[in-house]
């Protein structure tokens with residue numbers, strides 16, 4: 506089934522991996538779904554747990570999702586706003602994009618965030634040292650054509666529908682705080698930034714953070730699923746060998762191609778890993794067909 510797509514994009518968005526990630530979840534989820542790095546929320550949107558703690562250190566992502574959840578931003582509101590602003594973009598040109606960017610950096614409105622996210626260069630989300638959004642314009646004045654506005658409107662409406670009868674909490678939090686809330690029966694899905702890449706105000710991720718996350722995941726009282734990389738054209742991820750090749754874990758390997766990225770380097774194909782402390786093998790066999798289709802690395 507094609508995944509449900511959220512209204513915003515971000516680096517490392519897992520739209521293409523959602524079905525593989527879902528296949529590693531131990532359903533039914535007894536407790537809550539915890540995502541300490543929820544980003545675009547594409548994963549939770551497709552897993553659709555009844556209870557969830559959705560955290561990210563990026564206040565703008567969390568504000569937008571809270572606004573959609575509370576009805577402060579609806580599909581119809583976004584439609585009216587994007588149609589109007591799209592018309593101004595068409596007639597004024599890129600100066601209008603920069604006027605919205607300045608306003609967003611002063612006032613932080615969710616609708617302006619949506620506008621910038623869907624009309625910035627390459628769909629990246631990047632903030633400077635002061636926490637100001639600094640991605641340039643995509644240079645397409647006709648960006649908000651009718652078809653795209655309709656698509657975004659539907660994405661917001663669908664998201665609101667999915668959330669309507671669910672107990673989902675959106676929180677601005679550091680991953681350590683979110684993980685400290687895990688209890689037996691919960692499922693944690695962790696998708697951290699890649700160390701040394703996309704470094705900005707909300708994404709400064711160090712080797713120390715990565716090691717800390719590794720230790721915290723290993724000590725959780727519940728299932729965890731970690732998205733990480735196994736290798737790219739240049740090198741292998743040393744943490745796989747050092748921390749995850751053990752019979753306590755399963756490592757699913759997937760080749761994935763990133764389309765969101767500001768440079769050639771970020772758009773390379775990459776071997777992704779999904780690591781979990783649960784058994785994927787048996788469930789995959791029944792839920793996803795023959796086991797041969799899965800590339801489980803030896804542990």
Ligand SMILES: C[S@@+](CC[C@H](N)C(=O)[O-])C[C@H]1O[C@@H](n2cnc3c(N)ncnc32)[C@H](O)[C@@H]1O
Pocket residue numbers: 515516517518519520541542543544545546547548560561562563678679680681696697698699707708709710
């Ligand atoms: C790779 S993205 C997550 C992508 C998401 N799974 C998706 O499919 O859209 C990583 C996210 O982690 C957030 N982040 C970075 N450092 C963090 C930290 N120390 N604590 C919590 N969130 C953090 C970033 O704001 C970003 O949204």
